[in-house]
Amino acid sequence: MKNYDIIVVGGSAAGIPAATTARKYYPNKSICIISDVEYIPIPCGIPYVFGTILDPMKNLIPVTKISEGNNLDLVISKVTEINRQKKYIRTDKGEDFGYDRLILATGSKPLVPPIKGIRLDNVFPVNKDAKYLQIIQEQLKKSKDIVVIGGGFIGAEMAEECKKNNKKLNVSIIEMQNHILKLVYDEEFCLLAEDALMKQDINLLFNEQVVEIKGNGKVSSVKLASGKEIKADLVILGIGAIPNTDLAVSAGLDLGPTKGIKVNKYQKTVDENIFACGDCTDKFSFFDGTPSQLKLASIATMEARIAGINLYKIRRYNRGVVGCFSTSLGNNAFAAAGITESVATLKCCDVVTGVAESVNRHPGGMPGAAKLRVKLIFEVASQKIIGGELYGAYSAGELINAISAFISKGMTAEEIVMFQAGTHPALTASPIAYQLVNAAEMALVKLDRA
Amino acid sequence: MKNYDIIVVGGSAAGIPAATTARKYYPNKSICIISDVEYIPIPCGIPYVFGTILDPMKNLIPVTKISEGNNLDLVISKVTEINRQKKYIRTDKGEDFGYDRLILATGSKPLVPPIKGIRLDNVFPVNKDAKYLQIIQEQLKKSKDIVVIGGGFIGAEMAEECKKNNKKLNVSIIEMQNHILKLVYDEEFCLLAEDALMKQDINLLFNEQVVEIKGNGKVSSVKLASGKEIKADLVILGIGAIPNTDLAVSAGLDLGPTKGIKVNKYQKTVDENIFACGDCTDKFSFFDGTPSQLKLASIATMEARIAGINLYKIRRYNRGVVGCFSTSLGNNAFAAAGITESVATLKCCDVVTGVAESVNRHPGGMPGAAKLRVKLIFEVASQKIIGGELYGAYSAGELINAISAFISKGMTAEEIVMFQAGTHPALTASPIAYQLVNAAEMALVKLDRA
Known part of the structure; x- marks a missing residue:
C-alpha cells in the first residue's frame, strides 16, 4: 500500500487549492490528489464551452501541470471507501492509499x-x-x-x-x-x-x-x-446542486444542516485527521452565522486555503460565506456581493442604499467607454456595507471584489467615501463621477436627511 | 454686492465636488462657484487630447451642467482679493461677492x-x-x-x-x-x-x-x-506642480510645510470661515503623518468632500493621503497604490512582498484575455498591506482601488487571502489563479518560512 502524508479527494476548485496550499506550508510532506474525473472542466467556464470556447477540452483545469509544478502526485480513480481506523482509502480500481491527513473536496452533484x-x-x-x-x-x-x-x-x-x-x-x-x-x-x-x-x-x-x-x-x-x-x-x-457526500456518509462522518459534511470553523470534520472544503461541505453565513446553501468556486477556494494550511497546525479560520457573483449577459457585466436590499428588508434589517451611474472612462469620448451602475446597501444601525450590485462595464468584475472585501472588513459608508480611488481616462470614471464613492455618499445623504 | 452662503473658488477636481457636497448636505444654502478658466479640462484627460480625443473642447469638466443640476451659481472671473474681515471677495472684473463660508480650491501651477x-x-x-x-x-x-x-x-x-x-x-x-x-x-x-x-x-x-x-x-x-x-x-x-496659493497668501492665510494652504484635518484654514482643498492645500501622509507633496485628483476630491460637508458642522476628517495612481502605456495598464518596496526599504520599514500573475479570463481562450500581474507589499510587523503595484489588463484600473481601500482599512495579508473574490470566465482570472489572493498568500508563505 502506498502511503502519503496528505491525500486530497477531488481535483476542482476546492481540491486543487487545498493541495497547493498544503504544499506551500508543508514543503516536505508527500501529497496526492485523487480525482474520479480525468478531464476536469473549469466549473464557471462550462456554459462558455457551448458558444465561445467551442471545445470542452479547451476549458480544463490544468491539473497535471499544477500537480507537476507543485510536486503533487495525481491519481485518476474513484475513491470508494475510507477506512478511518487504519487511515487508508480504497479506489474503484482496488488500490489502497494510506494517509496521515485527508481532505475531502468531493464537490456537488446537479440537483x-x-x-x-x-x-x-x-x-x-x-x-x-x-x-x-x-x-x-x-x-x-x-x-x-x-x-x-x-x-x-x-x-x-x-x-x-x-x-x-x-x-x-x-x-x-x-x-x-x-x-x-x-x-x-x-x-x-x-x-x-x-x-x-x-x-x-x-x-x-x-x-x-x-x-x-x-x-x-x-x-x-x-x-x-x-x-x-x-x-x-x-x-x-x-x-442548483447538492453536496456530494456519498463517500463521507459511508465513512460515518456527520453532515450539517445544509446536508454538507459537517466541519468546524477550521474545516475539520468530526474525525481529527479528516478535513473537508468546497461544495461538499456545510456552510454558514458571514452575516448572521445561519446555515448557507451557497455553492461557489470563490467559497470553495477560500475554504480550501483553510483546510490546506490547518492540516498539522490550526492557523486559519472560516469567517462565514459572503456570496460574490459576476457574469456577463448581452456583453454587460452583472455582479453582486453580500445581501440584496430585498433580502435585507425581508429579514427586518433596516437598510439604506445609494446608487451612482457613470461611464467607466473620462471624458466619455475615450475608447471603450461603457456605463457602469453601482448600488450599495448599508445597514442603518452600523452604517456598514452589507451588499453591492453592479451593472455594465466589464471592470465590474474587479470592482465587485473590492465590494466583497469592504463587506468582509465591515467598511462604513463614510470610510468608502473617504478612501482614495485612483482614476484614469482610459480605465475608470473621473474622480468626480467615481461610482463607488458617489453611491456611498448618496447613502449618507439619505441618512443625513432621514 | 451679491451675497452667497457659500463661495467656492475653483471649478476643477476639488472645486466641483466641494460645491456638490455642500449642496447635498446644505440643500437650502446659496452656493456659487467662481472659476478663472471658462473651459476647464478634465485634468487627467489632458494628455489624451493630443492623440486620442483630438479636441481639447471634448475633454471638459461639464461645469455648467453640474452647476445647473445642483442649483449652483457659476461665475467666470478671477478672484483677486479676499476681504476676511468683511467676508467678501473681489474679482478682476471689479465685482464683489459676499460669503458666509469660503472654500479655496485654486489648484496648482506647473513647475x-x-x-x-x-x-x-x-x-x-x-x-x-x-x-x-x-x-x-x-x-x-x-x-x-x-x-x-x-x-x-x-x-x-x-x-x-x-x-x-x-x-x-x-x-x-x-x-x-x-x-x-x-x-x-x-x-x-x-x-x-x-x-x-x-x-x-x-x-x-x-x-x-x-x-x-x-x-x-x-x-x-x-x-x-x-x-x-x-x-x-x-x-x-x-x-511637477506647485500649490497655487497667491490668493490665500495675499489674504494672509498661513501656508504649511509643503507650501500649500495650511489646514487642520477638517480642511479648515486658520480663518474660521475659510476652508481649502485639493492641490492648493497642504497635505500629510496616511502612513506616518509627515508632509506629503502628492497632488492627485483622487486626493483633491476626497478633501473636497471633507471641506464641503464641514462648512457648518464638522462631520468628516482627513486621514492623510494614500497615493493611488493608474495609467495606460502601450495598451497595458500600470497602477500603484501606497508605498513601493524600495521606498519602504529606504525608510527602514521591514516589508515582505508577494507577486502573482495570470490572465484575467478563464480559460485563457476567452475573448479579451490579457495578463495581469499583482505585487503586494506588507509591513512585516503588522502584516498589514502598505502598497500594491499592477501591470497588464485594464481591469487593473478598478483592482488598484480595491488595494487602496485595503490600505486605508489596514487589511492584513491573511484577511486578503480569506476574502471571497467573485470570478467569472469573461471578467477575471479563475478563483484558483486569482492574483490578489495569490499574491497575499505568497507573502504569507515567505513570512512562514522566514
Missing part, C-alpha cells in the same frame, strides 16, 4: 428533481466532466428547440451561449420565480438581465413550473403547471 | 524651472485650460521633434499621445532619475513601462538634466548636462 420524464435522452444535468460536456455539445448540433430549466447563473449563461452557438435555435428559460437571478439581485437589476436575454431572442417564462418532460426515448417537449407545453429536443437542468 | 531659454516660444508647461491646450495642439501639427522634460505620468502619457497623433514625430523623454515613474513603481514595473514606450519608438534619456533650452524666439534644441543636444521644435514640461 435532478423527481419529475416524470427526467431520465429521457437529451435531458442534461450539468455534470462537471469534459467528456460528458462533449456529449451535450454533439446533441446541441442536432437540436432546434432548447429548454433551460432554471433562471440562475448557469441557466442564463447556458441559454445565451446556446444562442451564440447558433442564432437559429429556439431557446427558452423556465423560471419558477417572477424574475431570473432573483436570489442574487434586486428587481431593477433582474429586469436589466432579462432585457439583455430578450434582446437576443431568448424566451423567458416566469412563474412557471415543469410538471412533466415528455418524449419517446428522447425528449420532445416540456409540460408546465400552467398547461403550456414547450417543444424541446434538448433540455438543460440548471436548478 | 517652471529657472532654466535659460525656458520662456522661448513652443516651450509649454501643461496649464489646465482648454483654450491654452488648443495652442499646443496647433503647434504640434507644425512640429517634428518633440522633447518632453520629465518622465512622470504626464510626461510618459504626453509622449505616447504625441506619437499616437503622428507616428513620424521624433519624441524624447528626458528624465533625471535612472528610470521613469520611479516615485511610484518599483524597478521591475518601471522597466515594463519603459519597454512599452520604447516599443513605440519613443527615445528615453535617463540620468539627464536640462541645462539650457536653445532657440531664436522659438525653441530649436535642448541642451543636457551630459553635453548632448536634442533637436526640438516643441518642448513639454512635465516635471
Whole structure:
C-alpha cells in the first residue's frame, strides 16, 4: 500500500487549492490528489464551452501541470471507501492509499428533481466532466428547440451561449420565480438581465413550473403547471446542486444542516485527521452565522486555503460565506456581493442604499467607454456595507471584489467615501463621477436627511 | 454686492465636488462657484487630447451642467482679493461677492524651472485650460521633434499621445532619475513601462538634466548636462506642480510645510470661515503623518468632500493621503497604490512582498484575455498591506482601488487571502489563479518560512 502524508479527494476548485496550499506550508510532506474525473472542466467556464470556447477540452483545469509544478502526485480513480481506523482509502480500481491527513473536496452533484420524464435522452444535468460536456455539445448540433430549466447563473449563461452557438435555435428559460437571478439581485437589476436575454431572442417564462418532460426515448417537449407545453429536443437542468457526500456518509462522518459534511470553523470534520472544503461541505453565513446553501468556486477556494494550511497546525479560520457573483449577459457585466436590499428588508434589517451611474472612462469620448451602475446597501444601525450590485462595464468584475472585501472588513459608508480611488481616462470614471464613492455618499445623504 | 452662503473658488477636481457636497448636505444654502478658466479640462484627460480625443473642447469638466443640476451659481472671473474681515471677495472684473463660508480650491501651477531659454516660444508647461491646450495642439501639427522634460505620468502619457497623433514625430523623454515613474513603481514595473514606450519608438534619456533650452524666439534644441543636444521644435514640461496659493497668501492665510494652504484635518484654514482643498492645500501622509507633496485628483476630491460637508458642522476628517495612481502605456495598464518596496526599504520599514500573475479570463481562450500581474507589499510587523503595484489588463484600473481601500482599512495579508473574490470566465482570472489572493498568500508563505 502506498502511503502519503496528505491525500486530497477531488481535483476542482476546492481540491486543487487545498493541495497547493498544503504544499506551500508543508514543503516536505508527500501529497496526492485523487480525482474520479480525468478531464476536469473549469466549473464557471462550462456554459462558455457551448458558444465561445467551442471545445470542452479547451476549458480544463490544468491539473497535471499544477500537480507537476507543485510536486503533487495525481491519481485518476474513484475513491470508494475510507477506512478511518487504519487511515487508508480504497479506489474503484482496488488500490489502497494510506494517509496521515485527508481532505475531502468531493464537490456537488446537479440537483435532478423527481419529475416524470427526467431520465429521457437529451435531458442534461450539468455534470462537471469534459467528456460528458462533449456529449451535450454533439446533441446541441442536432437540436432546434432548447429548454433551460432554471433562471440562475448557469441557466442564463447556458441559454445565451446556446444562442451564440447558433442564432437559429429556439431557446427558452423556465423560471419558477417572477424574475431570473432573483436570489442574487434586486428587481431593477433582474429586469436589466432579462432585457439583455430578450434582446437576443431568448424566451423567458416566469412563474412557471415543469410538471412533466415528455418524449419517446428522447425528449420532445416540456409540460408546465400552467398547461403550456414547450417543444424541446434538448433540455438543460440548471436548478442548483447538492453536496456530494456519498463517500463521507459511508465513512460515518456527520453532515450539517445544509446536508454538507459537517466541519468546524477550521474545516475539520468530526474525525481529527479528516478535513473537508468546497461544495461538499456545510456552510454558514458571514452575516448572521445561519446555515448557507451557497455553492461557489470563490467559497470553495477560500475554504480550501483553510483546510490546506490547518492540516498539522490550526492557523486559519472560516469567517462565514459572503456570496460574490459576476457574469456577463448581452456583453454587460452583472455582479453582486453580500445581501440584496430585498433580502435585507425581508429579514427586518433596516437598510439604506445609494446608487451612482457613470461611464467607466473620462471624458466619455475615450475608447471603450461603457456605463457602469453601482448600488450599495448599508445597514442603518452600523452604517456598514452589507451588499453591492453592479451593472455594465466589464471592470465590474474587479470592482465587485473590492465590494466583497469592504463587506468582509465591515467598511462604513463614510470610510468608502473617504478612501482614495485612483482614476484614469482610459480605465475608470473621473474622480468626480467615481461610482463607488458617489453611491456611498448618496447613502449618507439619505441618512443625513432621514 | 451679491451675497452667497457659500463661495467656492475653483471649478476643477476639488472645486466641483466641494460645491456638490455642500449642496447635498446644505440643500437650502446659496452656493456659487467662481472659476478663472471658462473651459476647464478634465485634468487627467489632458494628455489624451493630443492623440486620442483630438479636441481639447471634448475633454471638459461639464461645469455648467453640474452647476445647473445642483442649483449652483457659476461665475467666470478671477478672484483677486479676499476681504476676511468683511467676508467678501473681489474679482478682476471689479465685482464683489459676499460669503458666509469660503472654500479655496485654486489648484496648482506647473513647475517652471529657472532654466535659460525656458520662456522661448513652443516651450509649454501643461496649464489646465482648454483654450491654452488648443495652442499646443496647433503647434504640434507644425512640429517634428518633440522633447518632453520629465518622465512622470504626464510626461510618459504626453509622449505616447504625441506619437499616437503622428507616428513620424521624433519624441524624447528626458528624465533625471535612472528610470521613469520611479516615485511610484518599483524597478521591475518601471522597466515594463519603459519597454512599452520604447516599443513605440519613443527615445528615453535617463540620468539627464536640462541645462539650457536653445532657440531664436522659438525653441530649436535642448541642451543636457551630459553635453548632448536634442533637436526640438516643441518642448513639454512635465516635471511637477506647485500649490497655487497667491490668493490665500495675499489674504494672509498661513501656508504649511509643503507650501500649500495650511489646514487642520477638517480642511479648515486658520480663518474660521475659510476652508481649502485639493492641490492648493497642504497635505500629510496616511502612513506616518509627515508632509506629503502628492497632488492627485483622487486626493483633491476626497478633501473636497471633507471641506464641503464641514462648512457648518464638522462631520468628516482627513486621514492623510494614500497615493493611488493608474495609467495606460502601450495598451497595458500600470497602477500603484501606497508605498513601493524600495521606498519602504529606504525608510527602514521591514516589508515582505508577494507577486502573482495570470490572465484575467478563464480559460485563457476567452475573448479579451490579457495578463495581469499583482505585487503586494506588507509591513512585516503588522502584516498589514502598505502598497500594491499592477501591470497588464485594464481591469487593473478598478483592482488598484480595491488595494487602496485595503490600505486605508489596514487589511492584513491573511484577511486578503480569506476574502471571497467573485470570478467569472469573461471578467477575471479563475478563483484558483486569482492574483490578489495569490499574491497575499505568497507573502504569507515567505513570512512562514522566514
